Amino acid sequence: MTGAYRLTFPLGLDPEAAQIPRENPLTEEKIRLGKRLYFDPSLSVDNTVSCASCHLTEAGFADPNQFSFGVGGQKGNRQAPTVINRIFSRTQFWDGRAGSLEEQALGPILNPVEMGNPKIEPVLERLRADPSYVGAFKAAFPEDGAITDTRVGKAIASFERTVMSGNSPFDRFLAGDASAMSESAQRGYKLFKDENKGNCETCHVSFNFTDENYNNIGVGMHLKNADLGRHPISKVEGHQGAFKTPTLRQIASTAPYMHDGSEKTLEAVVAYYNRGGRPNKWLSPKINVLKLSSQEQEDLVEFLKALSGEVVWYGK
Numbered sequence: 001m002t003g004a005y006r007l008t009f010p011l012g013l014d015p016e017a018a019q020i021p022r023e024n025p026l027t028e029e030k031i032r033l034g035k036r037l038y039f040d041p042s043l044s045v046d047n048t049v050s051c052a053s054c055h056l057t058e059a060g061f062a063d064p065n066q067f068s069f070g071v072g073g074q075k076g077n078r079q080a081p082t083v084i085n086r087i088f089s090r091t092q093f094w095d096g097r098a099g100s101l102e103e104q105a106l107g108p109i110l111n112p113v114e115m116g117n118p119k120i121e122p123v124l125e126r127l128r129a130d131p132s133y134v135g136a137f138k139a140a141f142p143e144d145g146a147i148t149d150t151r152v153g154k155a156i157a158s159f160e161r162t163v164m165s166g167n168s169p170f171d172r173f174l175a176g177d178a179s180a181m182s183e184s185a186q187r188g189y190k191l192f193k194d195e196n197k198g199n200c201e202t203c204h205v206s207f208n209f210t211d212e213n214y215n216n217i218g219v220g221m222h223l224k225n226a227d228l229g230r231h232p233i234s235k236v237e238g239h240q241g242a243f244k245t246p247t248l249r250q251i252a253s254t255a256p257y258m259h260d261g262s263e264k265t266l267e268a269v270v271a272y273y274n275r276g277g278r279p280n281k282w283l284s285p286k287i288n289v290l291k292l293s294s295q296e297q298e299d300l301v302e303f304l305k306a307l308s309g310e311v312v313w314y315g316k
């Protein structure tokens with residue numbers, strides 16, 4: 001009864017790079033269920049917060065607040081990253097602590113300052129008491145239709161894999177339409193790649209603009225209780241203050257920026273890099289004072305803006 005679902009990838013995205021676990025193949029029924037769960041505040045302890053409260057469709061699936069508000073108006077200490085193009089990454093979260101989207105999805109449901117449930121079982125009980133969810137789980141998991149935490153994760157992950165951004169001016173430019181990007185953005189693209197200029201591509205590499213690795217660029221490292229990012233997870237010395245290189249797709253829609261939302265605009269981000277980030281013991285050797293002119297900084301910003309294109313998701 002369940003049918004395999006074929007994704008349509010916007011221009012510029014590489015279908016070969018899609019990460020779809022063998023044990024969770026895409027089906028339309030799972031995606032549909034996952035979409036419903038993604039937008040449903042009843043997954044939170046007091047019925048007020050859904051995934052979409054912090055990853056807003058209208059804000060590039062990120063949060064315009066520096067720190068998101070969870071149940072009871074509580075605030076966390078990291079900026080909500082975008083859910084766009086997560087299909088291309090294995091590890092999730094700024095520190096990569098989740099090994100898959102399936103695993104990631106259960107995190108916020110049980111996080112005390114996000115959706116606030118002390119345990120998953122009462123959440124599952126609420127779903128089991130709703131006949132339309134019972135039907136939807138039966139359609140998505142026809143083996144037995146059981147409503148389990150693993151399946152909530154599988155369904156939400158399936159929906160998230162349909163959330164993509166491509167077909168941007170940059171993609172159309174690369175595909176041969178020389179007029180798709182402004183001249184300023186074209187100059188910015190050169191600076192982005194040039195090792196002796198922006199040197200951005202060394203980390204923001206390939207079609208999704210990330211090396212899928214952890215780098216210390218110095219954000220927040222002056223703070224007394226600095227967030228040490230990947231280090232507490234990996235215990236690798238070089239990971240002190242290192243965060244996952246984020247995608248730059250749709251970046252114009254997802255302000256504020258950085259894991260702590262400390263930069264409000266793309267101009268401010270570029271100025272930060274131009275200063276050489278924030279020097280600290282573990283700063284990546286790839287981060288240096290750039291000495292870009294104001295025109296060059298403007299060009300880089302124009303290029304970043306050209307990475308915003310068509311945002312698609314299931315049933316949009």
Ligand code: HEC
Pocket residue numbers: 038049050051052053054055068069070071076078079080081082083086091092093094095101104105106108109113114115156160
């Ligand atoms: C209260 C706000 C809030 C809610 C609700 C919330 N998130 Fe998040 N989300 C965040 C924050 C903040 C982070 C970054 C946390 C970190 O990296 O430690 C995050 C990270 C993520 C990531 C990782 C993205 C990446 O690039 O690594 C995904 C995917 C995600 N959330 C999906 C979801 C899903 C699915 C739900 C609903 C089940 C959800 N979020 C609910 C705030 C929220």
Ligand code: HEC
Pocket residue numbers: 192198199200201202203204214215216217218219242243244245246247248251254256257258259260266269270273284286287300304
């Ligand atoms: C050493 C690797 C590295 C280099 C080089 C680098 N970046 Fe980054 N970039 C990162 C990491 C890691 C983050 C997240 C840092 C954090 O939040 O602590 C980031 C964050 C960003 C963000 C904010 C993304 C978001 O969603 O919040 C933008 C925009 C950005 N970089 C653009 C650039 C530009 C433009 C350049 C070149 C001038 C550049 N980067 C060079 C690794 C790098």
